[in-house]
Amino acid sequence: MPFHPTHLNLPLTGAVLDGLRAGDSVELSGAVISFRDATAARLMRALEAGEPLPVSLKNEILYAVGPSPPKPGQIIGSAGPTTTARMARFLPTLFAAGVRAVIGKGELHGDEMTPFLTHGAVYFAAIGGLGALLAKQISSATVVGYDDLGPEALYALEITAFPAVVIIDRQGRNFHETARAHWKRR
Amino acid sequence: MIRDIDVSVLRDTVARLIVEANYNIPDDILQALRDAAVREESEIGRRTLEQLVRNYEIAAAERLPVCQDSGVAVVMLEVGQDVHWTGGSLQEAIFEGVREGTKTGYLRWSVTGDPTRMLKTAGGDAPAVIHTEIVPGSDVQITFASKGFGAENMSALKMFVPADGVPAITDFVLETVDRAGADACPPIIVGVGVGGTFETAALLAKKAVLRPINVRHPRADLCRLEGELLERVNDLGIGPQGLGGRITALGVNIEIYPTHIAGLPVAVNLGCHSTRRISTSL
Numbered sequence A: 001m002p003f004h005p006t007h008l009n010l011p012l013t014g015a016v017l018d019g020l021r022a023g024d025s026v027e028l029s030g031a032v033i034s035f036r037d038a039t040a041a042r043l044m045r046a047l048e049a050g051e052p053l054p055v056s057l058k059n060e061i062l063y064a065v066g067p068s069p070p071k072p073g074q075i076i077g078s079a080g081p082t083t084t085a086r087m088a089r090f091l092p093t094l095f096a097a098g099v100r101a102v103i104g105k106g107e108l109h110g111d112e113m114t115p116f117l118t119h120g121a122v123y124f125a126a127i128g129g130l131g132a133l134l135a136k137q138i139s140s141a142t143v144v145g146y147d148d149l150g151p152e153a154l155y156a157l158e159i160t161a162f163p164a165v166v167i168i169d170r171q172g173r174n175f176h177e178t179a180r181a182h183w184k185r186r
Numbered sequence B: 001m002i003r004d005i006d007v008s009v010l011r012d013t014v015a016r017l018i019v020e021a022n023y024n025i026p027d028d029i030l031q032a033l034r035d036a037a038v039r040e041e042s043e044i045g046r047r048t049l050e051q052l053v054r055n056y057e058i059a060a061a062e063r064l065p066v067c068q069d070s071g072v073a074v075v076m077l078e079v080g081q082d083v084h085w086t087g088g089s090l091q092e093a094i095f096e097g098v099r100e101g102t103k104t105g106y107l108r109w110s111v112t113g114d115p116t117r118m119l120k121t122a123g124g125d126a127p128a129v130i131h132t133e134i135v136p137g138s139d140v141q142i143t144f145a146s147k148g149f150g151a152e153n154m155s156a157l158k159m160f161v162p163a164d165g166v167p168a169i170t171d172f173v174l175e176t177v178d179r180a181g182a183d184a185c186p187p188i189i190v191g192v193g194v195g196g197t198f199e200t201a202a203l204l205a206k207k208a209v210l211r212p213i214n215v216r217h218p219r220a221d222l223c224r225l226e227g228e229l230l231e232r233v234n235d236l237g238i239g240p241q242g243l244g245g246r247i248t249a250l251g252v253n254i255e256i257y258p259t260h261i262a263g264l265p266v267a268v269n270l271g272c273h274s275t276r277r278i279s280t281s282l
Helices: A014-019 A037-048 A084-096 A114-119 A131-135 A147-152 A175-183 B007-023 B027-039 B043-062 B090-104 B162-184 B198-209 B220-234
Strands: A006-009 A025-035 A061-064 A101-104 A122-125 A138-145 A154-168 B003-006 B072-080 B083-086 B128-135 B140-147 B156-160 B188-196 B249-259 B264-271 B276-281
Touching: A025 A037, A037 A084, A037 A147, A061 A084, A084 A101, A084 A114, A131 B043, A154 A175, A175 B162, B003 B007, B007 B072, B007 B083, B007 B090, B007 B140, B007 B276, B027 B043, B027 B249, B090 B128, B156 B162, B156 B198, B162 B188, B162 B220, B162 B264, B188 B198, B188 B220, B198 B249, B198 B264, B220 B249
Parallel strands: A006 A025, A025 A061, A061 A101, A101 A122, B003 B083, B072 B128, B188 B249
Antiparallel strands: A025 A154, A122 A154, A138 A154, B072 B140, B140 B276, B156 B264, B188 B264
C-alpha cells in the first residue's frame, strides 16, 4: 500500500489542528523553535518573572532537540527528537505563552496530557534515534537565544517535509495508548 | 613477564572507538533491525524500522553520529594483571581520549560535571564512566559504549528476596519495559543483571545490555529464560517507537553472579535501538 503522509505547512491554523487525528502520519514544513530541559526551565523562569523572551512563542511549534555540532558544510549536526516527558512540567506555561504544538519523542500520559487538552495543543512524535536522517530535513538553524546552553540553546529551525506522527490530538486521543492496547497480546 | 603499555595508546584507542561507535551501530543490531523490518506486522512499525535502517546506512556512509545523543562514554576494561601502565594516569588518558574523539567526531558534549546542578558553571570534568576488572595474563580488552539517556533513564533496580524467585525477575523485566514504552526508543535491548550486591546487579545489567544480541547465555536454562522474556516483552505490543507492533525488543540478555542467601538483586538496564558499543584489545 503506498504511503501518503499529510503535508502540513507551519504555523498550523486552528482549523488544521482541529482536523488532525491521533495516528495520522504527517510531514511538517516551516519554522519551529528548539527546546530541551535547560531551555524550557529558563523560558519558564523568564515567563514567570515577566521578563521578555529571546523569541516570541505566539503560535509557535516547539521541537524537543539538542543537536550535535555541525560538521563543516552541514547546516546542523544530528538532530533527532529527545524525550518530551522530561519537559512536561514546563508545558502549561509554554502553552499559555502561545505554543500550539510540540514535536518530541516518547509518551505522555495522565497529568502530562492535561495541558494539551486545556490549551488545544497537539503532540507530534518524531522517530527517536533518527538523528542523521532528520538533520537532512532541517534547512536552516540559527541560535536565537541562550547560546551559553550549548546544545540546549534556543534554535530557530526551518524544517522541510519533517516526518512525524500525531500522538495527542485535540479530541484527547492518545495514539501510543490506543496502538499499544491494540497490539498487546493478553 | 610484565608488559609495559603507554597510556597514550589507550587514549588514542578511546578517541578512535568513540567516533566509530557513534557512526556505526553494531552489525548484530543492524541485522536484527533489517530482519525486524520484514517481520513486523504493524505497517507503521515496519515503516519506522525501515527509516531506522536508512538512518544507520546514511550515518555510516557519510560518517555522521547516528543520534545526537552521543551519551555517556562507558569504558569497560579487562586488564591483565601483568600489565604495567606507563606515561601518565590511566583515567586521565581515557578522559582525554573521550574529549578528543568528541571534538574530532563532531559529537555532542552530553555530560554535566555537577549532577545536582547546584553549581552555576560545571564542565564535564569526568567525561567517562570506567569499570576495570583485573584478569590473568597481559592483554587488555576494551569494550566502549556511548550510552544514550533515553533508555538509561527508564532502567530500574530492585532488591527481591529468595522466595520471590524467577517469577519476580520476569515480572520486573516486563514492568520495566512496559513503563519505559516509547521513551526507551524501541526496539530496545534489555539487559538483566541478577545477583551479587546492589551495585553488582546494575553492573551485570550493563554488561548484559552490551553483550551482542546474537550471543545467548551459555547456561541452557538461562538461555531459555532469555528467549521466554523476549517473547513476553514483544507480546506487550509497544512496537517500534511505541507506535504499536510485534517488535518491542531485539534481544534480552541475562548476566548472573552469586548472591547472599537472603537476597535476589535484579537490575534491568535498557538500551535503545542504537545501543552503540565497540570492542578491541591492546
